[in-house]
Amino acid sequence: MSRAGQQTFLYDRPPAVLAHTSVAGPKEGDGPLSEWFDTVLEDDLLSQKSWELAEMEMVRRCVLDALNRAQLPSDAVQAMLGGDLNNQIIASSFAARTLGMPFIGLYGACSTFVQALVIGAALISGGYLENAVCTASSHFCTAERQFRFPLELGTQRPPQASRTATACGCALLAAQGDAPLRVTAGTVGRIIDLNITDANHMGAAMAPAVFDCLSAHLSDTGRTAEDFDLIATGDLGWIGRDLLLELCAAAGVAMPPDKLIDCGASLFYQEQDTHAGGSGCGCVASVSCGWLMKRLERGELNRVLIVGSGAMFSPTSSQQAQSVPGIAYAACVERKD
Amino acid sequence: MSRQPFTPDQYHELVSKLTPSSRMLRGYWRAFWVGGLICAVGQALTLWADTLHLGEVTSPMFTTSVLVFFGTTLTGLGVYDRIGQYAGAGSAIPVTGFANSVAAPAIEFQREGAIMGVGARLFTLAGPVLAYGIASSVLVGVAYWLIRGWVM
Numbered sequence: 267m268s269r270a271g272q273q274t275f276l277y278d279r280p281p282a283v284l285a286h287t288s289v290a291g292p293k294e295g296d297g298p299l300s301e302w303f304d305t306v307l308e309d310d311l312l313s314q315k316s317w318e319l320a321e322m323e324m325v326r327r328c329v330l331d332a333l334n335r336a337q338l339p340s341d342a343v344q345a346m347l348g349g350d351l352n353n354q355i356i357a358s359s360f361a362a363r364t365l366g367m368p369f370i371g372l373y374g375a376c377s378t379f380v381q382a383l384v385i386g387a388a389l390i391s392g393g394y395l396e397n398a399v400c401t402a403s404s405h406f407c408t409a410e411r412q413f414r415f416p417l418e419l420g421t422q423r424p425p426q427a428s429r430t431a432t433a434c435g436c437a438l439l440a441a442q443g444d445a446p447l448r449v450t451a452g453t454v455g456r457i458i459d460l461n462i463t464d465a466n467h468m469g470a471a472m473a474p475a476v477f478d479c480l481s482a483h484l485s486d487t488g489r490t491a492e493d494f495d496l497i498a499t500g501d502l503g504w505i506g507r508d509l510l511l512e513l514c515a516a517a518g519v520a521m522p523p524d525k526l527i528d529c530g531a532s533l534f535y536q537e538q539d540t541h542a543g544g545s546g547c548g549c550v551a552s553v554s555c556g557w558l559m560k561r562l563e564r565g566e567l568n569r570v571l572i573v574g575s576g577a578m579f580s581p582t583s584s585q586q587a588q589s590v591p592g593i594a595y596a597a598c599v600e601r602k603d
Numbered sequence: 604m605s606r607q608p609f610t611p612d613q614y615h616e617l618v619s620k621l622t623p624s625s626r627m628l629r630g631y632w633r634a635f636w637v638g639g640l641i642c643a644v645g646q647a648l649t650l651w652a653d654t655l656h657l658g659e660v661t662s663p664m665f666t667t668s669v670l671v672f673f674g675t676t677l678t679g680l681g682v683y684d685r686i687g688q689y690a691g692a693g694s695a696i697p698v699t700g701f702a703n704s705v706a707a708p709a710i711e712f713q714r715e716g717a718i719m720g721v722g723a724r725l726f727t728l729a730g731p732v733l734a735y736g737i738a739s740s741v742l743v744g745v746a747y748w749l750i751r752g753w754v755m
Contacts, residue, residue: 316714416711418678419728420687420694420703422630425623461611462618470618474607481606508621516608 268391271486273479274453275384277391281439283447283599284397285335288556289328291406291432294544297534302556303433304331310407310432318356321405321434325350325361328434329399336438338397343367343438345389347382348401350547351375351409351430358403367399375576376468376501377455378402379435379551380595383572384452387597390441397441403434404546413465413581427466428503428545431533435551437559447562448602451487455479455594457578465577465584469506469530469542472575475592476502477513480573483596484519491525494598495567498558500550500574501530503542529553550574554599562601569600634693637686641697645670667698674702679710704728 268278288303295306305327314320325348333340346365349372350357362369374381379402386398409430410417439449458475465471476499484490491497502510507528514521533544533553554572561567575594584590609617645666652662677683683703686694694700708727712720726733747754 411711415728416707418681418684418703418707418710420678420684420690420700420707422688422691424625458607460607460609460614462615467618467622470622474614478606505622509618512617512621513608517606 270451271482273455273482274451274486275388275391276451276487277387277449279391279441280448280450281387281390281441282443282445283437283449283559284338284440284443284445285332285438286555286559287328287331287335287436288552289324289434290552290556293406293538294431294433294533294552297538299533299553299557302560303552304556307432310405317405317407317411318352319360321350321352321357321403321408322360324405324434325357325401325403326364328403328436329361329365329401332399332436332438338438340365340367342397343399344395344397345370345386346399346401347372347386348399348403349373349378349382350403352412357405357408358401374574374593374595375578376404376545376547376550377574377576377593377595378547379554380500380572380574380597383437383439383449383597384454384595386439387449387452390439395441398439399436400439401434401436402547402551404430404432404548406430406432409546423541424466426464426469426505426542428468428501428530428542429534429540430546431544431549431552433546433548433552435548435553435555437555446601446603447559448600449597450600451483451598453479453483453486453596455482455596457591457593459589459591461589463587463589465579465590468545468577468590469503470509471577471590472592472594473502473506473509473513475594476510476573476575477517479594479596480571481517481519483571483598491521494525494569494571496558496570497521497526498554498570498572499526499528500553500572501543501545502528502575503530503545504528505542507531532557559599562599565601567601569598572597572599630691633690636693637690638693638697641670641694641699645697670698671702674699675706678703678706701729701732704732
């Protein structure tokens with residue numbers, strides 16, 4: 267049985283998570299998850315010439331850290347799957363250039379990390395790869411210039427806006443290995459668009475896509491929220507999380523609020539003035555690799571469903587008054603004793 | 604097959620119910636006092652220019668130049684974006700805000716070089732203000748020229 271329902275992969279040979287590493291920026295390092303990140307940057311430029319090169323360097327360090335922990339040389343890695351928010355995903359591909367690994371570039375906006383987990387685990391389970399590096403990154407300063415305004419412009423943000431996290435996460439998956447964590451199932455979501463045109467309100471744009479993917483995963487696998495210790499969405503923010511709870515309630519999908527956390531809403535304190543919370547590919551990546559996987563390893567959690575979500579708009583589509591379509595991917599990560 | 608429990612209209616209603624609105628009164632107050640302060644500084648500069656006997660044409664130019672200098676300098680020091688976050692339109696509408704909207708892309712895009720970076724992007728934000736400001740002044744000028752016989 268390698269498939270369930272319409273959208274879900276059940277991995278016959280669930281890949282082991284050999285290593286998982288996270289890097290977070292200075293502001294993220296002031297947040298509630300500070301101690302869970304492997305590296306907290308003091309300088310978000312990482313002594314580079316540009317923000318884009320800084321993001322690339324952040325990815326490179328995060329991946330190398332994971333390889334060090336697993337004691338795997340980089341030429342033994344069979345594939346690197348990753349993406350970021352830059353045009354033509356340059357942070358990931360430039361990092362892959364330095365790392366010299368076979369590279370599969372992905373784009374799922376903020377869902378990219380989970381997209382990489384779902385595809386990477388499928389390729390390993392199917393026997394096409396022995397191992398794979400799954401990664402995603404985002405940088406506040408590259409995303410601002412890409413999607414919004416120059417950094418020094420004096421603008422106000424609406425309460426529904428989120429802050430792109432400066433962060434990176436990396437999970438090294440392998441067919442062999444006695445690591446305690448396994449990726450056991452993955453669901454590929456559909457693009458859902460309920461005609462939200464406010465590109466600042468990504469939580470509202472993505473919540474229906476998360477709901478769709480989440481309920482697909484539950485119905486495909488015959489599970490309920492009770493079967494998981496935690497369902498972690500990323501990154502709906504505080505408002506998007508409330509919307510998701512409303513959607514679940516209206517559709518009759520049982521979702522106890524204490525089981526549902528959101529990576530974007532967990533990354534910052536409300537006092538840090540990030541409005542709706544954190545966003546960006548690096549948010550769900552670093553929170554998964556830093557916080558969730560470490561808690562799984564410690565035995566505090568046994569089964570977590572990570573549902574990454576992305577707002578699939580571009581500055582062009584926004585300027586042309588198009589609505590913001592949402593996407594979501596779900597990956598089930600379990601502890602195996 | 605749609606799993607969505609709401610139609611787009613119903614969902615939009617829910618979204619506006621759950622989205623906190625901006626704190627308008629606080630915003631008005633902050634915009635009022637910061638914008639007012641900038642304008643008071645401008646007025647003080649104009650009065651000072653009068654004591655220097657710069658003349659009717661040069662005095663306002665003196666005031667504008669000094670305010671633009673301050674706006675640009677505060678942008679370069681990384682202060683103006685914080686003022687903007689606090690004051691909103693209070694610091695965006697005065698000419699210091701215009702200076703900020705030119706200086707910010709100049710800093711941001713210097714890494715793309717002098718021509719396609721700073722040169723091409725300098726007016727990305729101020730461009731619309733300039734284009735429509737100049738276009739509307741031309742229209743008003745033409746209208747004035749047409750009707751001046753009746754008015755005068």
